[in-house]
Amino acid sequence: MIDLKIFILLLISTFPTFISQKPYCDRTCPGSILTDLPYPFGFSAGCEIPLNCTPNGTVSIGEFSVQKVNEQELLVSVPSKCGRAVEALRGLYSDHYAPTSDNAILMENCTEKVRTCSVPETLIQPNLEVIDCGGERNASGNVSCYSDDRRSMFLDYENVTKTGCRFLLSGMVVKIVGDNPAVSLNVQVVRLGWWVKGKCECSDVAVCTEVVSPVDGGGGYRCECEEGLVGDGYKASSGCRKGSSGCSPSKFLFGHCEGSERAGILVGVVVIGAPLIACLGLIYRYIRHRTIAKSRGTSSRRLCEAKGITIPIYSFKDIEKATNGFSDKQKLGTGAYGTVYKGKIRKAVDFSRRHSEVNLASLAIDRIGKGNLDEIIDPFLKPIEDVSTLNSIRKVAEVAFRCLAFDSDMRPPMTEVASVLQQIRASNFAS
Incomplete structure (x- = not known):
């Protein structure tokens, strides 16, 4: 029989679910540096975009670990590795995210040199000196770099596989600095753009960016609050508001709310939650009383049915x-x-x-x-x-x-x- 105090604690811990009446989304990964993920990310089936949380606290997509998650992008670690099949890149495509066109994909063992890279070879070579693939890289270089048309939003996976390269070595994120031809590189990573499936469901004071999925061609969108407002911009989440921070019931329970916002959510929890907890507590006590009474009655009958014992049973x-x-x-x-x-x-x-x-x-x-x-x-x-x-x-x-x-x-x-x-x-x- 569960203790009444434990029952109430379990009720309080799941109280945000009762308020929102939506599937619960666990946004924490114990031991990970990525804590309290923003909407729509999380680590359970109730999240719009579920990610993997490993027992050692690593957030991952397939075999690749996630370094950064924010309102615009996912940054995934793709460390340099010899002999990794180029098809491994397919694991970074889903119906919610895909590599963006500002990635440069480094591949090796190609049938011919790929010449579509937006990164000068003089910048690529220094980042490959630490990699030794058994001496197979010849003087002319057996490493190819593929970049897509930057006017498109996402990297075309079919074009990558058509290059004739067998192995995925690593990746780079290429950023153009100002109006000059200078570039900024983030090496051994791949940048993923993400979207929520369906038509725009943004706050009235949020900007909606429509997205066409490169995987199935379906529609999607991302929301962003207008300048001067805070929040994630989604109607299904915190929306947009004035102020420096938002206080949802889940953030309140984890101590992420301050000032008047914390007081406001506390009043709401007390007004709505107190009667609910009291009602459920009475139901629990009634069920517990009935269970104990039934158990005692069963024990008494068993004792009285034993051989040679005739004990009359009377009510209280x-x-x-x-x-x-x-x-x-x-x-x-x-x-x-x-x-x-x-x-x-x-x-x-x-x-x-x-x-x-x-x-x-x-x-x-x-x-x-x-x-x-x-x-x-x-x-x-x-x-x-x-x-x-x-x-x-x-x-x-x-x-x-x-x-x-x-x-x-x-x-x-x-x-x-x-x-x-x-x-x-x-x-x-x-x-």
């Missing part, structure tokens, strides 16, 4: 009435297991009077002392005849016999009971 109201509300005049005494009362219970069928003074502890002591364990053990255990189980039952009965002693000085401490039970368990495993 019958016992309360028979003892005049547990009057002191009906009290027989107080023993090790509570107070014992005498009472007369009138059955509705024949109005005959029966006296009931049942002490289950005395009953158990009597049966254990006489060796009649089969009259009090669970009927489920009776068909079992293997020596190991029978010995375990006898040893547990001996411990129970000592624990049921009327004189408290004769009862063993719980540490000793635990030790004896552990020894019984160990001997059972050994056999």
Whole structure:
């Protein structure tokens, strides 16, 4: 049975889901430097664009690790590697992202020299000195660099594979500096552009950039807040607003909200969440009470159905009435297991009077002392005849016999009971 405090904590931890009524998206990867990913990225099925979170805290797309995620791009590490099939580049294409046209793809073992690269060879060679592919690179260079038309948004995968190159060595992101022909390189990485599928669903004060998927030709979009506003611009997320930061319920729970925003979301949580938690708490207590009552009733019936035992079962109201509300005049005494009362219970069928003074502890002591364990053990255990189980039952009965002693000085401490039970368990495993 789950503890009530744990139940409430679990409820609070999932409270943002109840408010939004949308599939939960886990945006944290334990141990990763990429924390609290922006919409629409995350690490669970409820996210628009799910990424992989490895057990060691690495965020990845296929075999490539992700270095950077923001509102415009994904930056993926593609370290220089010999013998990696050029088809590995296909893993960077999906229905939500693809390499952009400002990438330069370095390949080797080509049928002929590729001459479409926007990066001067004098800048490529220094970045390849640390790579040794078994001496296969000849003096004229067996490395080719492919770049696409920068007027297009994404790199054409089909054109890359048509170059006749077998291996994907690495990648570079090429940035044009100003109006001059100078370039800036980010080596051993590939830049991915991303989009949300469908028609524009941006905030009214956000700019929508339409995207055509290079994978299936479908429509997509990205949102960006207008200048002077903050937020991600998406209607499905935080939208756009004035101020320096936004405070969503998830950010509030992780302590990322400040000032009036934190106070505002706290008031909202209290007003909406308190009645919900109280209601669910009452439901939980009711279910727990019913479960315990049912369990006790089942245990009592099993005990009473054991061989040779005929113990009548009365309701609490019958016992309360028979003892005049547990009057002191009906009290027989107080023993090790509570107070014992005498009472007369009138059955509705024949109005005959029966006296009931049942002490289950005395009953158990009597049966254990006489060796009649089969009259009090669970009927489920009776068909079992293997020596190991029978010995375990006898040893547990001996411990129970000592624990049921009327004189408290004769009862063993719980540490000793635990030790004896552990020894019984160990001997059972050994056999």
